[in-house]
Amino acid sequence: MTLIQILINGILLGSMYGIAAAGLSLIFGTMRIIFIAQGTVIVFFAFLVYWLFVKAHIDPYLCLLIIVPFAFLVGLGLFYALFLRAAALEDKNVSLLIAVGLMYLIENAILKVWSASPRGINFSYQGAVLAGWGLRLSWVRIGLFALAMVSGLVVYLFLQKTRLGMAVRAAAEDMEATTLQGINSGWVCAVSFAVGIGLAGVAGVGMATVYSFDYQYGFTFALKALVALSLGGIGNVFGALAGGLLLGIIENLSDFYLSIGWTPAVTYGVFILVLIFLPHGLFGKRGVVKKA
Amino acid sequence: MANLLLEINNLSVAYGDIRALMDVSMEVYEGEIVALVGSNGAGKSTLLKTAAGLLRPQAGQIWFDGHDISHMSTKHRVDRGIVLVPEGRRLFQTLTVLENLKLGAYLPRARANYAESLERVFDLFPVLKERANGKAGLLSGGEQQMLAIGRAVMAHPKLVMIDEASLGLSPILTRRIFDLIVALNQQGTTVLMVEQNIHMALNVCHRAYVMKTGHIVLSGTGEELLANVDVRKAYVGERGSKL
Ligand SMILES: Nc1ncnc2c1ncn2[C@@H]1O[C@H](COP(=O)(O)OP(=O)(O)OP(=O)(O)O)[C@@H](O)[C@H]1O
Ligand SMILES: [Mg+2]
Numbered sequence: 001m002t003l004i005q006i007l008i009n010g011i012l013l014g015s016m017y018g019i020a021a022a023g024l025s026l027i028f029g030t031m032r033i034i035f036i037a038q039g040t041v042i043v044f045f046a047f048l049v050y051w052l053f054v055k056a057h058i059d060p061y062l063c064l065l066i067i068v069p070f071a072f073l074v075g076l077g078l079f080y081a082l083f084l085r086a087a088a089l090e091d092k093n094v095s096l097l098i099a100v101g102l103m104y105l106i107e108n109a110i111l112k113v114w115s116a117s118p119r120g121i122n123f124s125y126q127g128a129v130l131a132g133w134g135l136r137l138s139w140v141r142i143g144l145f146a147l148a149m150v151s152g153l154v155v156y157l158f159l160q161k162t163r164l165g166m167a168v169r170a171a172a173e174d175m176e177a178t179t180l181q182g183i184n185s186g187w188v189c190a191v192s193f194a195v196g197i198g199l200a201g202v203a204g205v206g207m208a209t210v211y212s213f214d215y216q217y218g219f220t221f222a223l224k225a226l227v228a229l230s231l232g233g234i235g236n237v238f239g240a241l242a243g244g245l246l247l248g249i250i251e252n253l254s255d256f257y258l259s260i261g262w263t264p265a266v267t268y269g270v271f272i273l274v275l276i277f278l279p280h281g282l283f284g285k286r287g288v289v290k291k292a
Numbered sequence: 293m294a295n296l297l298l299e300i301n302n303l304s305v306a307y308g309d310i311r312a313l314m315d316v317s318m319e320v321y322e323g324e325i326v327a328l329v330g331s332n333g334a335g336k337s338t339l340l341k342t343a344a345g346l347l348r349p350q351a352g353q354i355w356f357d358g359h360d361i362s363h364m365s366t367k368h369r370v371d372r373g374i375v376l377v378p379e380g381r382r383l384f385q386t387l388t389v390l391e392n393l394k395l396g397a398y399l400p401r402a403r404a405n406y407a408e409s410l411e412r413v414f415d416l417f418p419v420l421k422e423r424a425n426g427k428a429g430l431l432s433g434g435e436q437q438m439l440a441i442g443r444a445v446m447a448h449p450k451l452v453m454i455d456e457a458s459l460g461l462s463p464i465l466t467r468r469i470f471d472l473i474v475a476l477n478q479q480g481t482t483v484l485m486v487e488q489n490i491h492m493a494l495n496v497c498h499r500a501y502v503m504k505t506g507h508i509v510l511s512g513t514g515e516e517l518l519a520n521v522d523v524r525k526a527y528v529g530e531r532g533s534k535l
Contacts, residue, residue, distance in 0.1 A: 177382035180378060183398050
C-alpha cells in the first residue's frame with residue numbers, strides 16, 4: 001500500500017470523526033459542555049438507518065432525507081426537555097451530567113430494542129471500488145467524505161449567511177449580550193443544539209454505510225470525536241472537520257506502520273500532547289473560547 | 293410636563309442573600325438625560341439589569357411607557373423600546389461591526405426601521421461606517437463604546453440605558469462619548485446613564501439620582517447636585533473626578 005493510499009484512506013475514514021466533531025463544536029459553542037452523548041446518539045441514528053434498510057428496504061443514502069430532519073427535531077425536543085434550564089446555569093456540570101445520563105439511557109434503550117449483537121447493513125453497491133492511478137478507493141468511503149464536506153458547507157452557510165446563524169455565533173460569544181439584543185437566547189441555543197444533533201444524524205447514516213456497530217460503540221466514538229475536536233481547536237466548525245480528517249490520517253498511519261493494536265494508544269497520546277502543547281488546537285485561534 | 297417613560301416603584305433586588313437594591317424608586321421622563329451615580333457596589337448596574345429584565349425583582353414594579361414590564365422577558369422589553377448598553381460594552385468581538393449592528397436590530401419592529409437606524413448610527417458615529425466590515429474586537433476602546441451605543445440605537449429604542457460609558461476611556465474620549473450621548477438625546481431618545489465620572493455626568497444630565505448601598509440617597513437636577521456640599525465631599529474630588 002502506498003503512502004498516498006494510506007493518506008487518502010485516512011481522510012475518508014476521518015470524515016466521520018469530522019462530522020461528529022463539528023456537531024460537538026456547535027453544541028459546545030452555546031452550551032459550554034462537551035456533549036458526551038454525541039457518539040451514542042450517532043449510533044442510535046445508525047440503528048434507525050439499519051431498521052429503515054432492513055424493514056423498509058430504503059437505500060441508506062435516501063435515509064438522509066428522513067434521518068436528518070428527524071434528528072433536528074429530536075435535538076429540539078431533547079434541548080427543551082432536558083437542557084433548557086441547565087444551560088442557563090453558571091455551573092456547566094449540571095448539563096454535563098444530564099448528557100452522561102442521556103448517554104446511558106440511550107445505550108440501554110438500544111440494548112433493549114436491538115440486543116447486544118453488533119449490526120451493519122449490506123447493500124448492493126457497498127463493495128464498489130473506484131480504481132485508477134494505482135489507488136483503490138471504496139465508494140462508500142468517498143460517500144463519507146462527501147457527506148462531511150456537504151454538511152460542513154451547509155452549517156457554514158447557516159452560520160455565516162442567515163440571521164439565526166449570526167445569532168448563534170453571537171450567543172457562542174456572549175449569551176447575556178445576545179439576550180440584551182431582544183434575542184430569545186433559549187431558542188438560539190436550542191437551534192444550535194439541534195443542528196449538532198442533525199450532524200449526528202448525518203454521521204449515523206455514514207456509520208451505517210461503513211461500520212458495524214453495537215450499543216456500546218458510541219462512547220468510544222464520542223472520545224474520537226473529542227480528539228478530533230482538540231486537534232481542530234474548539235469553536236470553529238471547519239477546524240473540527242479538519243481535525244477529524246487529521247485523526248483519520250493519524251490512525252491509518254499508525255495501523256499501517258505500527259499495528260492496529262497500537263492505534264488507540266497513539267490516538268490518545270496525540271490527544272494528551274495536543275492538550276498540553278496546543279490547547280487551542282492546530283487551527284484554533286487564541287481567545288476563541290472566552291468567558292462562559 | 294413630559295410623559296413619564298420609566299417609573300421604578302419600591303424596587304428590591306437580591307443576589308441570593310446579598311441585598312443589592314432596597315426600596316428604590318425613580319422616574320425618567322421622555323426626552324430627559326438622567327444620571328445615576330454612586331460609589332462602587334452601590335447597586336447601579338443591578339438597577340439597570342433589573343430594568344432590562346436580566347434580574348428578577350423581589351418586590352416592587354417597573355413601569356415603562358404606561359405598561360407594567362416587571363415580569364416581561366428581555367425580548368418583550370426591547371420590543372417596547374427599552375434597551376441596555378451593558379457595563380464593559382459586551383460587543384460580539386469576533387463578529388463584524390455591521391453584524392453587531394444587525395444583531396441590535398434583530399426584532400421585527402427594529403428590523404422594519406433598519407435602514408433608517410443604520411443611517412442614524414453612521415451619522416452619529418462615522419467611524420463605524422469606515423470600520424463596518426472589520427471585526428468589532430479590533431476597534432479602539434472609544435470606538436467600541438460607540439458601537440455598543442450604536443447597537444442599542446439599532447433597536448429603535450425610546451429609552452437607552454448606558455452603564456458606565458466612560459469605563460476605561462481617557463477624559464478626552466469620555467467627553468466625546470458624552471457629547472455623542474447628548475446628540476443622541478437631542479434626536480429624541482431618552483437616556484438613563486450610570487456613571488462613575490460624576491462631575492461630567494452631572495454636567496450633561498437634566499436630573500440625577502445618587503445611590504449608596506442599595507438606596508437612593510439624593511436626587512435633583514444636575515446643577516443642584518453639583519452644588520450640594522455632601523455630593524461634592526463624597527464624590528467630586530478636587531480635580532472634578534470621582535471619589
Ligand atoms: N452576580 C452577583 N452575585 C452576587 N452579588 C452581586 C452580583 N453582582 C453584584 N453583586 C453585589 O451587589 C451589589 C451591587 O452591585 P452592582 O454591580 O449593582 O454595583 P454598581 O453600583 O454597579 O458598582 P460598580 O460601580 O462597581 O459597577 C454589590 O454589593 C455587589 O457585590
Ligand atoms: Mg456597575
